[in-house]
Amino acid sequence: MHEHTPPAAARSAAADESAGANPGPAEKAAPASGKGKGRKLSSRGASRVPGTNGRAASVAGVAAGVLILAAAGGVVAAGTAVPGPGSSRTVPPAQAAVPAGASLGVCPGPARLLEGTDAGTDAQFRPESATAATKVSAAVLSAGGVLPGSRLARLDGTAAVDIAKDPGPAPASGAPQELLAGVVADRAVDQVNVLRADAVANQNASAAGAVKYTATDGDLQGSAAASCTQPLNDQWLAGASTVVGRTSVLALTNASSTPATVSLELFGSGGQIQAPGSRGLLVAPGTTRSVVLAGLAPNEAQLSVHVRSAGGPVAATIQQSVLRGLTPGGVDFISPGTAPALRQVMTGVDIQDPAAVAALTAQAGYRDAAPALELTVPGAADAVVEIKLYGRDGQHALPSGGVITAKAGSTTEVPLAGVPAGQYTVEASSDVSIVAATRMGRGLQPGQASDVAWAPAAVRLGSQHVIPVPKGGLRQLVFGALDARATISYAAITADGKVRANATADIAGGTTTSIAVPEKADGADVVGYVVSASGDAAYGAVLLEQDGRNDVSALGFLAAAAGQETVPVSLGS
């Protein structure tokens, strides 16, 4: 403040500054600091320069200061009162439509004996079957009035059956078209087949296939059925057994064009089994590789397999067969169930008379002829599992009480015997994720050929499931509803490619309903159904039995073809 500026310099400098300091209203407030020569007045701001105008100048200075302060306060107050629209706004990520790919279903090949099985000479006891037949049924639904290009072919693409030709460009979306179906009815196959249905109008095709194996002689007597499953990179198969007389063959099929490196995690009743050969199994594109599970995990009564594939996805099925001494104990395909979840539901579980079962299982070697729930806890924490059985007339309590603790990292078998005979829906709910499958047997006379079947954990019913129903025998659609009422509507698909009129079934909560599949509808063979569900959670399965034989098989429903799936994708830089 003690600057000593010569008057002239100070005058000009101060005048300049005062003009700068008072833009706008300040100039009006201090008329002395106007334009031109009149600015001299404010030049006396320097306190040490005596002058008559010093007072006026300091008043002007104070006025300017007050104005600036007022302006600052005004700006701050106004800015605070009228805040901006928000410095960060969250932008919902755009939904990117997933292009629909072809629906693939890999249908397991026929059940086969292990190589090296002695070919017996006695015709009555020879292991091979003369009557074995493996047939594939498949159905493809139309979308928008056209059938998607679809075919059933061997892995290498040969022996293809075209279900429908590629319709070309997507049809104009107009009025809802009549539902059509492309059908493969009971085509005999001798190896793994792939059902492929291309997307139409960027919609996944609704297609499903099923394999049914039957044999009335040989070691692999009985029936086995499996859906043609979609190849996956991660799947669980539960319920295998490698004890004496039980044969488990895991078939890994790579239907993609990418090599698949498969790693198997094996869970036994004593925990996870470290098997040297279970990692890095290479499955070349277009091939099937069979793994005898007994070689990896011998003597396991309850074995679950976690199949993980890097590279191409694989379809995995276990061909499980039982031979009690010389008595065939049945054969089935164990299909992968749903991924580990807190609740697993299996339906279509056919349980025989409790007393007879108890008598049978008392026999040596027949312990596994009883129905049982196979639980696997993949995680590190023990699971407390509550098991409920819903029969035709409601829930039935298990003799064991229904609540068990399953050890972490291992498999647990829960016997389901003790409830009245009938078809049941099994619900297992847990506090940690579990994997489940249910085994059922058929045949109560020891020494007589019996059969066994596995019901994998089922998907919750949605809309438009295609359910192929193999020909022959007793065929039933079994539906279970858990908590509340569900309505199932089903329409038969006939061999002539028509979808017949809808029928509906109302299922009360906590019950299981079965619908017998007629041989013919409107004069044409019924080869499948289109099933939709509404209401509370409902599950379904196809139960296949044979009059006069002990054959039993269960087919799980495939997940319904999703509509246009979207994925939220945000783009960064």
Next chain:
Amino acid sequence: MVAHNGSAYLPKTLSALAAQTRPVDRAIGVDTGSGDDSYGLLTHALGEAGVVSHPRGKGGMGAAVSAALASLSPFNGNSEEGGTEWIWLLHDDAAPAPEALAELLGAVERAPSVTVAGCKQLDWHSPRRLLDVGLSTSRWAERLTLIDADEMDQGQYDGRTDTFAVNSAGMLVRRDIWEELGGFDPALPGSGDDVDFCWRNRLAGHRVVVVPAARMFHVAHRPHALGNPSAARKAQVHLRLKHSPLWMVPVHAVGALLGSIFKLVLSIVVKDPGHGISQLLATCAALGRPGALAKARRNAKRTRRIRRSVIRKLQTPRREVWSHRRSLMEALGSDGSAADHLVQDPLAHQPTGDAADDFAALATSKRGWVGNGALAAVIIASVASLLALTGLFRAAAVNGGALIPVSAGLGDIWHNASSWWVSLGAGLPGHGDPFDYVLWIIGVFGGGDANPAMAWLLLLGAPLSGLTAWFAAGGLTVRRRLRFVAAVMWAAAPALQAALNQGRAGALIAHIMLPLVVLGLLRATGSAVGHGRFNTASAPEVRSGEQPPAKAGINGVPSWTAAAASGLALAVTTAAAPSLLVPATVMIVLCGVLLGRRGRTVWWALLPSAALFVPFALSTLDRPRALLADPGLPLAFDAAPLWQQLLGQPLAFDPARGLRGLALFADGSIPWSLLLALLIAVPTLFLAVVGLFSPGRRSRTASWFWIAAVLALAGSWLAGHVATGLNAGVMVTPFTGPAVSAASFTLLSAALLGCEQLLTAARRPAANGAKPRTAARAAVALGLVLLLAGPLAGMAAWSAQNLLRPAATAAPTGAAAREASTAPGPATDGAGGAVGTPRLVEAASGRSLPATAIDRGTGPEQTRTLLLSTGDDGTYNASLMRGSGTTLDSLSAIASARNIIGAPGAEEVREDDDVTAAVRRVVATMVAGQGVDPRADLEQLGVGFVVLRSADTAAQLTASRMDAVPGLVAVGQTDVGWLWRINPLNQSVLQAADVAHRVRIVDPRGAATALVASGTVDVDAPVPAGPEGRLVVLAERADPGWSAWLDGRKLTATTSGWSQAFTLPAAAGQLTVRYENPWAFWAAAAQITVIGLTVILAIPMPAQRPRTGLSRDEGSLRKEHQHA
């Protein structure tokens, strides 16, 4: 006699006219619209009838004379056969000696061929000083007198008769010649008209003589004279063009322009750009009137009788001109008048440093080491910074928040900075961000690698801020205590801590540079205080009336160097924080307009910023919001309301909350957040108000600071309405930090002034007695403690918060930290958060992609990598990365703003274009694992690798699904995540090992048949022969700027989907592809010129007078000499 505002000289001139030994026959006066009483004086002396009033307008003196002659004494050619009529031209400021007219007439009578005669010009005030004895010109038509500085009249030129030209003051012209030649050239109103007239007279075959015996006493340096250097330059250029052959005119025009540009450069080198600029403008003005030139040339041609070359011999040779100028410069240089004057004065034995006499400066320097305060502040800040930013010490790179690693090579950074093609994702047209140049400079400081340098910059952010604030405070106060306080306050500013914790490099650099900008502007306007002997306040022995020591930058002397330095600092600041550009520009324009003469240098401060931003702005005319966008990743934040910004807090806090992360100050009844914020800011605000109301001119400086603060806050509020960046689901406005920094620093500056005022007030009553003195001292000490308490508490809180942060946030490194930042993080700590922000920056490896991908990405393949990550709620985030991954320098404000549309405050995200849709589709295809082949899109995008960040189990599920996607070959898990390689689609031609290239050749069916090596933007590679109708396709957005040549033949541009393509003939050849922008060359040239000149101007150099003279011609040298 021509008069204009000459009342100071007219009486003497008129009496001299009356006292002529040979009286004039008739005197005619012309008044050219004078503002004073010149007209009255003329009429009084010459009578009403003899005076004409000629409005001052075009034509200057010549027009005035012609008009007067025409109205009062029209020329009637042959009326008087016997006598010849002569005109004697007189200026109002030139008094002839009594015998002047007689001598002139004598001379013309003796030699009839003489038609123009002139006088010897002597100084009005000192009659023995020579001004000129006849005039000459150089070859370049420069008006020369060839009289040395301070040359005395000792009759040494009395022998001269014939000269090239004579001064118009006292010029005796034969009337018929005057009429024939058409008088003076109206295009030359001030300087050079006499030379031109005599030149034409010579060309007409007549003689021009100077009559040394006829003396004329001329005012040498009249204020507001027409004959200033720029008029002289204008006249010189005009004359050069007028008197040269027609074919030489363009040559001379270009020569004059180049000469002026050279002079401008020279003047910048010698820190005198004002002169250079005015000369350049004068040249342009002279070149810019071809009409007047044509008229003048026509007139000259009409009267020309002899060849031009004859006259050339009369012009002064170049050698002589140069030796003369050298002697003038020496005269200027030896001028030690001011210093000598002081040395001779026994009372003030002080050198002024005016002549930069180094020995004198050394001998009398009273300034010891003053940097203790700076050192202490730096140490305090370093400790706090090291504690708060643990882990960054010697880190290879830093990642997190808005920060991602920088390109490893300086060349890459420079390329990204200067390229007109944004190499980000699928590319888009646009100039690189100005901030990239700053990164390049950081890289230079880092010895070629910007990544460790960035870590160091973060660590040193607080100490550097303290240091710059300490320097800037030196421009406001000489008290070391205050400088120390300012340094600590600035190093502890909440805006700095927010910038550091969130990795906002731009805001950090702006915070460091702002004090330098303010200091530069202070000095540029001459408002800084001087230190030591330059401090007028502390040198009471300087007597009143004595000239204060003049030094550029202080005491009202503007400084070009400071303006240039401030411009460079401002360029760095605005490049780092573009939202400051508008407030800073407004502020500087206000300074330049309202400060008058002192503000003339500040204009230069705008030039570097303009040079940086103009090319950038040119490329983003369609989305100007990019001009406001912060550098770095757009990072969500919660802007503080304006009252909190006034307190220096850029991020909103809830006043009632405790201090985040500190258990001792947890939420409770005491509003710790508010207390801390107030403790930091209130003392400063109070002092700033004091500064505003302190008496004296310093309060005006304080007013400027307040205005700047209000501008910054208003700018911050306005900018808060414009969304500028979009990244991964969050749209952000410019960060408030830089504006808060600007407001805080200007208020801190005002506070320094106020504090100084209070300290002075405290010292004043000291003389009265010991008691009040003690009280005052105690008060001062208390005040200082209060001032320091806030910043120190703030620093401590910052360090403690960062040290004690929960392990969960400390754990994620590298990719994960970035993940956390890309998610809308602050939303969790949203509007009601406590003071402080979580630390997001972490040391990282500097690599964001697996090595394989980097290898192919930076090689001739230029393969891109699609980087996926899973967010919570099932969102996938995808980034299409080039080279070694997206780097800080490759980020582009243009790219980040391009998808935002809508009015400010109501912005929306634009519909996806083809490229964005393709990326989304590809991601959806891959993560859904539907078995759909994504390779068509991937190939078009140039993607050869896909990386999925391994964050959690959700990512693992996705990874196993992606394994199944056709064409994706799992490579395995890398340190970044799962890596997939894309198999080429057209396997029949391309090998399975081939990876997607940026440039590929596709056959007419669209299948890739060959891959072409390329650089990051340009391509120069051989292509094989192939089928007819094939295309070469770039994995870049189509843009008209792309052009391609095959063996020098230009290819037809076309598109392939959204990508740029060219039709390729069947023949093999060398393919060249370039991206060109018509502005590129000119913008680069302008940038280099402006920045280069500014750097040269900003380099401090002792301003020696002789150097200053380097760029000057004779006229201005003489003037300069006179002022010295």
